[in-house]
Each structure stands twice: as structure tokens, then as C-alpha cells.
Amino acid sequence: MASISIKNLKKSFGAVNVIKGVDLEIKSGEFMVFVGPSGCGKSTMLRLIAGLEDITSGTMEFDGQLVNALAPSKRGIAMVFQSYALYPHMTVFQNMAFGMKLAKNNKDEIKTRVEKAAALLQITPYLERLPKQLSGGQRQRVAIGRAIVRDPKVFLFDEPLSNLDAALRVATRLEIAKLHHSMNNVTMVYVTHDQVEAMTLADRICVLRDGYIEQVGTPLELYEKPANIFVAGFIGSPKMNLMKGKFASPYKANTIGVRSEHLQFVSKDGWAGKVIHAETLGSDSYVFVDIGTEEPVIVRESGTTKHTVGSKVQIAPLKGEVHLFNEQGNSI
Amino acid sequence: MTPAWIKNTAFYAFVVFIVLQAVFPFYYAIVTSFKTGAEIFEISYYPRTFHLDNYYSVLFSGNGSFLRNIWNSVWVSTITVIVALFIAVTASYALSRVRFRGRSLMLMTILCVSMFPQVAVLAGLFEVVRALGLYNTDWSLIFSYTIFTLPFTVWVLTTFMRDLPIELEEAAIVDGATPWVIVSKIFMPLMWPALVTTGLLAFIAAWNEYLYALTFTASNDAARTVPVGIALLSGNSEHEIPWGPIMAASVIVTVPLIALVLIFQRKIIAGLTAGGVKG
Numbered sequence: 243m244a245s246i247s248i249k250n251l252k253k254s255f256g257a258v259n260v261i262k263g264v265d266l267e268i269k270s271g272e273f274m275v276f277v278g279p280s281g282c283g284k285s286t287m288l289r290l291i292a293g294l295e296d297i298t299s300g301t302m303e304f305d306g307q308l309v310n311a312l313a314p315s316k317r318g319i320a321m322v323f324q325s326y327a328l329y330p331h332m333t334v335f336q337n338m339a340f341g342m343k344l345a346k347n348n349k350d351e352i353k354t355r356v357e358k359a360a361a362l363l364q365i366t367p368y369l370e371r372l373p374k375q376l377s378g379g380q381r382q383r384v385a386i387g388r389a390i391v392r393d394p395k396v397f398l399f400d401e402p403l404s405n406l407d408a409a410l411r412v413a414t415r416l417e418i419a420k421l422h423h424s425m426n427n428v429t430m431v432y433v434t435h436d437q438v439e440a441m442t443l444a445d446r447i448c449v450l451r452d453g454y455i456e457q458v459g460t461p462l463e464l465y466e467k468p469a470n471i472f473v474a475g476f477i478g479s480p481k482m483n484l485m486k487g488k489f490a491s492p493y494k495a496n497t498i499g500v501r502s503e504h505l506q507f508v509s510k511d512g513w514a515g516k517v518i519h520a521e522t523l524g525s526d527s528y529v530f531v532d533i534g535t536e537e538p539v540i541v542r543e544s545g546t547t548k549h550t551v552g553s554k555v556q557i558a559p560l561k562g563e564v565h566l567f568n569e570q571g572n573s574i
Numbered sequence: 575m576t577p578a579w580i581k582n583t584a585f586y587a588f589v590v591f592i593v594l595q596a597v598f599p600f601y602y603a604i605v606t607s608f609k610t611g612a613e614i615f616e617i618s619y620y621p622r623t624f625h626l627d628n629y630y631s632v633l634f635s636g637n638g639s640f641l642r643n644i645w646n647s648v649w650v651s652t653i654t655v656i657v658a659l660f661i662a663v664t665a666s667y668a669l670s671r672v673r674f675r676g677r678s679l680m681l682m683t684i685l686c687v688s689m690f691p692q693v694a695v696l697a698g699l700f701e702v703v704r705a706l707g708l709y710n711t712d713w714s715l716i717f718s719y720t721i722f723t724l725p726f727t728v729w730v731l732t733t734f735m736r737d738l739p740i741e742l743e744e745a746a747i748v749d750g751a752t753p754w755v756i757v758s759k760i761f762m763p764l765m766w767p768a769l770v771t772t773g774l775l776a777f778i779a780a781w782n783e784y785l786y787a788l789t790f791t792a793s794n795d796a797a798r799t800v801p802v803g804i805a806l807l808s809g810n811s812e813h814e815i816p817w818g819p820i821m822a823a824s825v826i827v828t829v830p831l832i833a834l835v836l837i838f839q840r841k842i843i844a845g846l847t848a849g850g851v852k853g
Contacts, residue, residue: 294744315750327741331763341749392749 244304244318244395244429245270246291251300253286260286262453263300270305271427277440277476278450285400287450288433292321292398304396315341320389321398324405326381328373328388334360335369338388359390362424363417379410386421397425399432403439419443437477441465449473471571474499480528482565483539489513495566495574502528502542504563507549512556515539517549531557600828607821614817628822632807639795640823643803647827650712650799651780654719655773661720662727662772663765667757669728670736671743681732688725692785703790710794718786723776734768735761770841778831800827 246268253261260283268274276284289295290302293314302309309317328337335356342352360366363383373381382402389397399418403411419442422430434440440447441461449456449464449472457469461477468474474482482499490498515533527547530538541557549555566574606614610625632640668674669681699718708714738761746756762769784801791797798806804823807816 292748294747313750314748319748321745321748323741323745325739325741327739327745329742329745329760340746340751344750344755388745388749 245306246396246429246431247301247303247306248291249301249303251287251290251302252298253283253290253295254298260453261290261298264453264455266448266455266458268429268431270429273422273430273432273443273445275432275434275440275444275447276450277434277437277447278456279476280435281452282450283453284433284435284450288321288398288400288431291396291431292319293317315344318395319398320392320394320396321400322382322385322389322402324401326373326385326405328381328384330373333370333372334365334376334384334387337373337384338391341388341392355391355393356387359387362390362421363387378406379414382406382414383417386418390421390425395429397428397430399430401434402432403434404436415439415442438479441477447477449476467573468499468565469573471497471499471567474565474567474573480540480542483535483537485535485539489533489535490566493564493566496569497567497571499565499567500539500559500563502540504560505539505541505557506560507541507543508556508558510556512558513539514554514556517551517553517555519551520547520549522546531555533557603821603824606817607825610818628818629826632819632823632826639798640800640803640807642796643798643800644827646712646797647781647800648830650715650719651777653716654723654780655777657716658720658723658727658776659769659773662724662731663757663762663769665724665728666731666735667753667761669732671740681729684725684728688729692722696785696789699786700789708790710791710797712791712797714790715780715783715787715797715799718790719776719780719783723779727772727776730772731765731768734765738764767841770838774834774838777834781827781831 246266248264248266248268251261251264251266252259264287276287278284286295290297293309293312297310304317314321329340332340338356338359339352342355356369357366360369363386365380365383365387368376368380368384373384376384382405385402402418403414406414418432422428422443432439432443444461446458446460447464448458451472457464457473459467464473464477468477468482471484475484478501480502482501483505484497484499486497490496513533515531517529518532518538519530521528521530524546525544527543527545529541529543529547529549531541532538539557543549568574602619605618605621607628608621608624608626610623610627613623669677699721703709703714703717706717708717742760743756746760751759782801783799784805787799787802788805791799791802800823804820804827807820807823
């Protein structure tokens with residue numbers, strides 16, 4: 243339970259500026275997700291919070307206390323790495339106990355805390371095994387367990403699910419969400435490039451691009467009121483349909499955006515086009531329509547679609563569900 | 575197409591040739607060491623008689639000076655390996671993980687230094703040894719062997735350590751580990767194969783070294799190591815070279831090396847291939 247306050251934070255590696263001035267408040271007990279395309283600086287942000295990188299300029303405070311020059315182990319953080327980073331020569335128990343052992347806690351307390359964390363993550367049967375004898379999902383749970391044992395004020399996750407296969411990813415995502423509910427008031431900061439993870443886990447999402455924050459808000463805020471074209475395109479799957487020129491001019495905007503579920507087929511007065519592809523997912527179908535925009539427009543229909551490839555259709559947006567953007571790409 | 579049997583035969587003939595070439599000198603030394611008297615000068619490729627006289631005379635005549643030599647060799651080589659590995663592990667941590675100006679220049683310098691021939695630095699090193707007051711002591715050998723072992727050891731361990739995942743170190747930093755704890759508790763256990771391999775090579779180099787041993791302990795019999803001891807074995811008169819005892823001594827000093835290599839065989843193989851492929 244620590245609030246993190248970041249003011250005008252900058253980080254450069256030599257001549258390369260990675261973080262170019264970031265202000266951010268992370269509330270105590272909040273689940274904050276950093277999301278953005280690769281190279282946007284989200285991992286660097288996490289490492290700056292962890293203390294694994296030095297801050298070039300700006301300030302970072304935990305609960306009002308300046309931590310710029312504080313060593314990682316003194317910040318009350320724990321980190322889960324993408325590659326698990328378990329010590330290969332130590333058993334699961336030793337892995338989880340290593341931090342406490344270095345802090346010279348007494349043996350009984352170490353044992354109690356490790357066993358408690360192991361029970362929470364259901365890895366008790368594996369405590370005497372080596373990491374190489376575990377599956378990927380089990381290893382990731384050990385890595386999370388190692389973090390829990392440290393009893394951190396701030397929990398940091400660096401793309402913890404990206405090494406897992408799809409099914410395991412969903413299961414582990416659920417476990418992390420449950421963990422956040424069960425560990426009251428632990429602040430969690432989570433880095434991912436997967437916007438689905440961001441949407442499902444976050445209390446608030448911070449979208450980063452090129453070392454700047456594009457928008458911070460709850461998942462629904464970002465979804466419903468994206469601050470600019472970048473956020474609009476990044477959040478939501480499939481991507482928001484963006485249209486320019488004659489499509490946008492009736493709305494007095496440079497660009498308009500409509501999500502696929504806010505488009506419908508109409509019999510007249512719509513944008514005329516041709517169906518070029520249809521994806522059927524069972525519950526939904528995505529129909530790709532070429533109406534003369536750069537990329538085909540995607541329309542979502544419930545159930546299976548009756549529109550076959552090549553058929554001529556008209557589509558129109560639902561009232562009040564059109565996002566308007568000016569020339570700079572900002573929302574108006 | 576050459577028939578398969580010709581290929582196979584040629585292949586194994588070549589293997590036999592190489593093995594003979596490598597093993598024969600040692601085999602001949604063993605055979606000779608069991609002969610006595612005039613028999614030594616007859617050429618025979620298999621043992622006809624079996625005497626341990628040579629071994630007895632090497633080990634127990636001359637007031638046990640040869641035993642003293644063996645002990646010196648063990649002592650000097652062991653301490654050299656320990657000191658060299660300690661310095662090399664800590665140095666390679668800095669060279670592989672700490673970013674500082676001139677790091678790659680330093681690595682290249684280390685590589686260059688390892689190419690100097692021993693003779694080139696003998697005179698300079700002699701002055702250093704004298705100045706430090708180590709002349710005629712075993713420490714002069716430990717000192718100079720460490721210097722000559724370090725470039726290779728540092729180079730190999732640096733390459734090896736660079737391949738260890740950076741996240742391991744970062745996880746340890748988050749856990750509150752100091753650089754020394756990272757090196758000793760995290761890296762060293764993962765580097766056993768590399769440590770064993772480099773340590774063993776350093777040991778063999780120190781064990782076999784002759785030039786420095788001869789120069790730096792010239793007038794102190796008590797600090798002499800085995801290679802010099804064998805070279806200075808003398809017969810009953812100055813015109814007689816005692817081949818028998820020399821061969822026996824050679825066999826005696828080779829056996830520990832073979833034993834060491836056999837003991838650590840698995841680790842060496844792992845060490846030589848580790849880093850080459852992932853896993």
C-alpha cells in the first residue's frame with residue numbers, strides 16, 4: 243500500500259531519450275497497467291519504479307518519500323519478470339526464501355511466509371523441486387510466489403504472461419486478478435503490450451507512446467472516450483475503424499472513428515460498399531467492407547452473418563457513437 | 575565412389591595414428607621407468623622386466639627432496655588456481671556486467687597480454703619479484719603464474735558470465751543482494767563447469783611450468799617445483815644421465831594430472847560446450 247507520484251520524469255540512455263517527461267499519480271492499492279507498442283518506454287517506466295534504472299531527471303515519490311536514489315531492495319517492491327528469472331540451482335523453497343534470507347529474517351518466519359505464499363498459489367507440492375522440473379505456468383507461479391513472500395508495498399509485473407501459451411495465459415491472468423483482490427491495498431503496476439490483458443486487469447490504464455503518456459484512465463474511459471486517434475486505435479479489438487475525407491466532413495472533423503460494434507447494415511442512406519471478407523467466430527462475425535477508405539471497415543454482427551463475400555451493402559454508424567478527431571489527431 | 579570399407583579403414587587408421595602419436599611418448603616413459611641398469615639402453619616396446627628400483631630411488635634418495643618438490647608443486651599450483659579464480663571471477667563480473675569507460679579496451683588489452691611469450695617478460699618480472707622480496711620463495715611462482723593465468727581465465731569467465739541472463743541478476747538485486755552475494759550465491763553455482771575447466775587448465779599450466787620455476791627459485795632447493803626437480807636429477811657422475819629415475823619421476827608427476835582430469839571429466843565437457851549452444 244503505497245501511492246506512487248511521478249513528476250516530470252525523464253530517462254535517457256546516452257543520447258537516446260526513452261522517457262521524455264512523464265507525470266503520473268498511482269493511487270495506493272490501485273492496479274495500474276502500462277500499455278503501448280514496443281519501444282514506447284513502458285518497460286523502462288517499470289524499471290525506473292523498481293529502481294533497476296537510474297532516473298535522469300524528475301522525481302519519484304512513494305507515499306510522499308523521495309525514492310530517486312533508493313536501492314530496489316529498500317523501496318518495498320517486488321518484481322515478476324517476463325522470463326521468470328528463477329535461480330536455477332535453488333529449489334522452489336530456496337528461490338522464494340532468498341530475499342528474506344538476505345534480509346536476515348529468522349528461519350521459522352521464513353518458513354511460515356513461504357508456505358503461506360505456496361498455499362495461496364497451490365505450489366506446495368513443488369517446494370523441494372528445482373525450477374527446471376516445473377512447467378512454464380508453475381514457474382511463473384513460483385516467480386509470483388517469490389514476490390509475495392517479500393510482502394511488498396508495490397508489486398511490479400513485466401509482461402508476466404507473454405511466455406505462456408494462450409490457455410495458460412487466460413488462467414494465470416485470472417489468478418493475478420484474484421491475487422489483487424485478496425491482497426488488500428497492494429499497489430500493482432503491470433506492463434503489457436496486449437490490450438486485452440490491460441482491459442481485463444486494470445483499475446486504470448496508462449497508454450504510452452514514444453516516451454510520453456497519451457492517456458490515463460479506467461478501461462471504459464479509454465474505450466469510450468479516447469483522447470486521440472492513437473489511443474482509439476490501440477484500445478479495443480478489432481481496431482476502431484478510422485475514416486477521413488468525405489466520411490468525416492459531414493461531422494466537421496478531420497477524422498472520424500467508429501467501433502465495429504457501432505456499425506450496422508442499413509437498406510439506404512448508408513456508406514455503400516462491397517463485402518470483401520467475413521470472419522465467423524461463432525458468437526460474432528466480423529464483416530470486412532470496402533467503402534473506399536484506406537483499410538476495409540470492420541462491422542460486427544452477432545451470430546453468423548448472411549453477407550457473403552462480394553455482395554453489395556450499405557452501412558451506417560449508430561447515433562452518438564462516432565468519435566471525432568481534429569487535424570492533430572486529438573479528440574473533439 | 576570410394577567403397578565404405580575403405581573410408582572406414584582410412585578413418586580408423588588415422589585415428590590409430592593420432593592416438594599412437596599422442597600416447598607413445600608417455601607409454602615409453604612408463605616402460606622405461608620399470609627397467610634398470612643397461613637394460614634402459616636397449617630398445618624394447620613392451621615391458622620385459624618389472625623393477626620398482628627407479629621409483630624407490632627417486633622418492634627416497636636425496637633426503638626426500640623429490641617429495642619436497644612434489645609438495646611444492648601441489649602447493650604452488652593449488653594456491654595459484656585459488657587466487658587466479660578469485661580475481662578472475664570478480665574481474666569478469668565487472669567486465670561483463672558493470673558499464674564503465676574503456677571496458678572493451680581493457681578486454682582487448684587482456685587478450686593481447688595473454689599473447690606475450692614468457693621469455694619476453696622474464697627479465698622485467700625478475701626485477702618485480704626481487705623488488706617485492708619474493709625471490710627464492712614459492713610466492714614468486716604463485717605471483718608469476720597467477721599473472722600468466724589471469725588473462726585466459728578472465729577472458730573465458732567474462733564470456734561465460736555475459737551469457738547468464740541479466741534478469742537473474744536483477745531479480746537478485748530486487749531481493750536485496752549485493753554484488754558480492756550475486757557473484758558468490760547466484761553466479762558461481764551456475765558457473766561451476768567454467769570454473770572447473772579454467773581452474774584445471776590453470777593448474778596444469780602451473781604444474782608444468784619450467785622457465786620461471788628455474789629462474790625464480792634458482793638458489794633455493796627447498797622452494798623448487800617438480801619440473802625443475804626432474805631436470806636437475808643427477809646421476810652418480812656428471813657424465814651419467816639417470817634416465818631410469820627421470821622416467822619414474824615423470825610418471826609420478828603425470829598421474830595426479832590424469833586423475834584430476836578424470837575426476838572432473840564431465841564438468842570439463844560441459845564447460846567447453848556451455849555457451850556455444852543454448853540450454
